[in-house]
Amino acid sequence: MVRPPSIDKNGLKKGEWSPEEDDKLRSYIQRYGHWNWRLLPKYAGLKRCGKSCRLRWMNYLRPEVKHGDFTEEEDALIIKLHEQFGNRWSTIAKSLSGRTDNEIKNHWHSHLKKRANQNLTASDVKDDSSCQTEATQSSEGEAESILIGTPANMIILESSALLPSTSSPTESSSFSSDSGRMSGFNVVGVGGVEDICLPSSEIYEAQSSGDFWSQPFVADNIYNEDGDPLSMEKCGFELPLPFDHMFYDDSAYFLYDLMQ
DNA sequence: AAGGACTCCAACCGCGCCCCG
DNA sequence: CCGGGGCGCGGTTGGAGTCCT
Known part of the structure; x- marks a missing residue:
C-alpha cells in the first residue's frame, strides 16, 4: 500500500519507512525535539530528507496521533468544517483531536466526499430548514449539540475547548523560546558526549529499550530551589552531540544561549 | 479461478508563507 | 526592502488490498 523503498540521486532513502527508521526518528525527537527538520x-x-522525517513524525509517529476508524462524530464534524473551510485540511485538523490533516484529507476523499455530495443532493430536495448533516440526525447527543443550530465559528471554539492542551509532548520537546530554556533535553548520563550522541546501533538499542520510553525528560524537571531551571552544565551533564556540533553552525548559537 | 477495476492511505512533490539577516 | 532558508500545506501518486465480473 506504500511506495517501495528506493534511493534517490542524493543517496537519500525514499518510500516506505522501516520499523528501525521509525524507532530512530521517534527516539531522537523524544530526546532532542525537532529542532531543525533539515x-x-x-x-x-x-x-x-528532513521533509520526509517531518511528514513521518507528524502523520504517524507522534504519540498523540490517533489511529483507527473515524467516529460518526468526527465524520460529521469534518463534513461540517469542510463546508465552512473547504480544503483547508490543517484548519479542520485543529478541531479534531489526534487526527492529522493528511489523514482527514484521505478520509474525506475516500469516504466523506460522496457522503457529503449525497447530503447536498438530498438537501436540495428538502426545504431550507433541513440543512443538517448525517450525524445530526443520529442519536449521538454530543455531535448533535455541537452541530444543530450552532454558528459555524462556534463549532471551532466549542470543539477546541473539549480538546486537550495543544502543548503536546511533541511541542513540549521542542525549544521553548519564551521560557528561555530548552525543554527538549533529555539527559541520559554523564558518560561523555560520544557516549550518548553518535547514532550507533548500540546507543540506539539503549534508547529504544527499557526505562527510556517511560521516563519523562529529565531536563524538564531540573530546577533549583527557586524553581528556576538549572543549566545542563550546572547539573553535571554535558551537551549531547547535536548541539555540540551545531555550534559550528551560525544558526545554532541562539540555542546555546537558551541553554545558559 | 482469473484478472481487471476500484478503494484506500502512506508518502512524495511543489508551491507559498514566514522569519531572519 | 530583499533574498534565502525552513517549514507547513494541499494536491498528487503509487501500489497493496479488496471487490466485481
Whole structure:
C-alpha cells in the first residue's frame, strides 16, 4: 500500500519507512525535539530528507496521533468544517483531536466526499430548514449539540475547548523560546558526549529499550530551589552531540544561549 | 479461478508563507 | 526592502488490498 523503498540521486532513502527508521526518528525527537527538520535526519542517523522525517513524525509517529476508524462524530464534524473551510485540511485538523490533516484529507476523499455530495443532493430536495448533516440526525447527543443550530465559528471554539492542551509532548520537546530554556533535553548520563550522541546501533538499542520510553525528560524537571531551571552544565551533564556540533553552525548559537 | 477495476492511505512533490539577516 | 532558508500545506501518486465480473 506504500511506495517501495528506493534511493534517490542524493543517496537519500525514499518510500516506505522501516520499523528501525521509525524507532530512530521517534527516539531522537523524544530526546532532542525537532529542532531543525533539515538537519535532524543527519543527527538521527537517518538517510532521509528532513521533509520526509517531518511528514513521518507528524502523520504517524507522534504519540498523540490517533489511529483507527473515524467516529460518526468526527465524520460529521469534518463534513461540517469542510463546508465552512473547504480544503483547508490543517484548519479542520485543529478541531479534531489526534487526527492529522493528511489523514482527514484521505478520509474525506475516500469516504466523506460522496457522503457529503449525497447530503447536498438530498438537501436540495428538502426545504431550507433541513440543512443538517448525517450525524445530526443520529442519536449521538454530543455531535448533535455541537452541530444543530450552532454558528459555524462556534463549532471551532466549542470543539477546541473539549480538546486537550495543544502543548503536546511533541511541542513540549521542542525549544521553548519564551521560557528561555530548552525543554527538549533529555539527559541520559554523564558518560561523555560520544557516549550518548553518535547514532550507533548500540546507543540506539539503549534508547529504544527499557526505562527510556517511560521516563519523562529529565531536563524538564531540573530546577533549583527557586524553581528556576538549572543549566545542563550546572547539573553535571554535558551537551549531547547535536548541539555540540551545531555550534559550528551560525544558526545554532541562539540555542546555546537558551541553554545558559 | 482469473484478472481487471476500484478503494484506500502512506508518502512524495511543489508551491507559498514566514522569519531572519 | 530583499533574498534565502525552513517549514507547513494541499494536491498528487503509487501500489497493496479488496471487490466485481
